[in-house]
Amino acid sequence: MSTLPKTAETDEQLRSAMVDALRADGTIRTDRVADALLVVPRHVFAPEVSLTEAYEPVRALVTKRDGHGLAVSSVSAAQIQALMLEQADVQPGMRVEEIGSGGYNAALLAELVGPEGEVTTVDIDPFVTDRAARFLYEAGYSRVKVVLADGSEPVDGGPFDRVVVTVGAWDLPPAWTDGLAEGGTITVPLRMRGLTRSISFRRDGDRLVSVSAEVCGFVRMQGTGAHDEHLVLPRGTKEVGLRFDELDRPDTSRLAGVLETPRAERWTQVTVGNQEPFDSLYLWLACSLPGFGLISVDPESDTRTVAPANRMACPLVVDGDSLAYLALRKISNGPATFEFGAHGFGPDRGRLADLIAEQVGVWTREHRTGSGPTFTAHPAGTPDDQLPDGPVIDKRHVRLTISWP
Numbered sequence: 001m002s003t004l005p006k007t008a009e010t011d012e013q014l015r016s017a018m019v020d021a022l023r024a025d026g027t028i029r030t031d032r033v034a035d036a037l038l039v040v041p042r043h044v045f046a047p048e049v050s051l052t053e054a055y056e057p058v059r060a061l062v063t064k065r066d067g068h069g070l071a072v073s074s075v076s077a078a079q080i081q082a083l084m085l086e087q088a089d090v091q092p093g094m095r096v097e098e099i100g101s102g103g104y105n106a107a108l109l110a111e112l113v114g115p116e117g118e119v120t121t122v123d124i125d126p127f128v129t130d131r132a133a134r135f136l137y138e139a140g141y142s143r144v145k146v147v148l149a150d151g152s153e154p155v156d157g158g159p160f161d162r163v164v165v166t167v168g169a170w171d172l173p174p175a176w177t178d179g180l181a182e183g184g185t186i187t188v189p190l191r192m193r194g195l196t197r198s199i200s201f202r203r204d205g206d207r208l209v210s211v212s213a214e215v216c217g218f219v220r221m222q223g224t225g226a227h228d229e230h231l232v233l234p235r236g237t238k239e240v241g242l243r244f245d246e247l248d249r250p251d252t253s254r255l256a257g258v259l260e261t262p263r264a265e266r267w268t269q270v271t272v273g274n275q276e277p278f279d280s281l282y283l284w285l286a287c288s289l290p291g292f293g294l295i296s297v298d299p300e301s302d303t304r305t306v307a308p309a310n311r312m313a314c315p316l317v318v319d320g321d322s323l324a325y326l327a328l329r330k331i332s333n334g335p336a337t338f339e340f341g342a343h344g345f346g347p348d349r350g351r352l353a354d355l356i357a358e359q360v361g362v363w364t365r366e367h368r369t370g371s372g373p374t375f376t377a378h379p380a381g382t383p384d385d386q387l388p389d390g391p392v393i394d395k396r397h398v399r400l401t402i403s404w405p
């Protein structure tokens with residue numbers, strides 16, 4: 001449904017209403033980002049939709065799907081673009097690489113770097129680069145360099161002060177760090193144990209240290225950086241899926257039939273209001289639970305026994321022939337309040353449900369409020385004794401550490 005006033009008609013008015021909405025929800029924090037969004041004609045990059053739809057702040061326009069109907073390219077929602085531009089802190093005169101093109105965001109970057117700066121946008125798909133180059137020309141931004149290449153590989157035009165990745169990444173390939181000027185930043189939607197955060201990393205020698213992280217979702221990276229999750233179907237059908245995203249995943253060979261065993265329940269007295277976000281709980285569970293994965297249940301399924309807190313993707317722990325996941329139950333209607341808990345299945349169901357419940361308690365006491373963790377990417381091969389305490393996620397090219405305050 002449109003969040004724009006019905007009176008907005010011209011593209012200038014629609015841009016202004018879009019920027020007002022993004023300021024009001026806290027996404028736009030600086031005048032520089034607001035000014036860029038006020039100037040660039042977003043509708044030129046989205047000719048398939050109406051003028052009003054082009055300026056819907058939270059609407060992404062899918063421009064290409066794969067054979068399974070999965071989106072592989074889009075003009076991202078203005079909200080996520082503004083969020084990442086705020087994170088990236090692009091200044092006049094900078095040299096910027098954008099990975100994943102659509103044209104619109106590259107034009108915003110061109111506004112931010114000004115006439116003294118340079119923007120190179122890279123996409124792996126000629127359909128996207130042709131389209132982006134055409135629309136950039138039409139909108140008056142032909143000074144943006146459009147390159148057809150795999151963005152995980154080095155490109156000409158560096159060293160870059162900013163690398164802005166606008167496609168979901170699982171790893172941080174060396175080309176990004178090597179192509180970055182010292183003190184430069186990479187802003188990237190990075191998947192960690194199945195959870196995505198747009199992280200701005202500042203280069204510090206051969207390490208990347210996060211300066212900000214925001215919840216987001218993106219289409220997935222193709223090419224050499226592509227990475228598929230490991231999917232397990234404990235019922236043998238797509239009704240319930242267990243997904244494991246990292247190279248070191250638990251043994252899942254003994255889970256057949258586990259969801260047909262009796263269910264254990266644990267409740268925590270930790271509550272959450274209706275629209276209250278709890279993304280940091282997922283990240284905390286991903287960091288603190290060995291054998292972490294995500295469980296999803298087909299929205300069409302009528303199962304009542306398998307009832308995770310979120311049917312799309314819910315924290316899960318697996319150990320041998322048992323599993324448990326995060327659950328949520330309504331405890332009050334006015335105002336709607338829910339209690340966190342856990343459901344366990346298999347011989348070890350009670351212990352695994354306890355494990356989740358315990359960590360929900362730690363989260364609410366120690367991490368529910370506050371600035372969230374710092375993410376640091378160390379080169380692959382960095383020995384354990386040179387890493388900070390805390391969880392380590394081993395990617396192919398980096399060892400990612402997550403330090404909670």
Ligand SMILES: C[S@@+](CC[C@H](N)C(=O)[O-])C[C@H]1O[C@@H](n2cnc3c(N)ncnc32)[C@H](O)[C@@H]1O
Binds near residue numbers: 074104123223
């Ligand atoms: C969400 S779209 C980019 C949105 C765009 N920045 C905009 O202005 O709205 C993601 C793009 O990443 C591209 N992509 C996927 N894998 C890539 C890779 N390895 N290198 C470069 N581009 C890639 C896809 O073809 C797709 O066009």
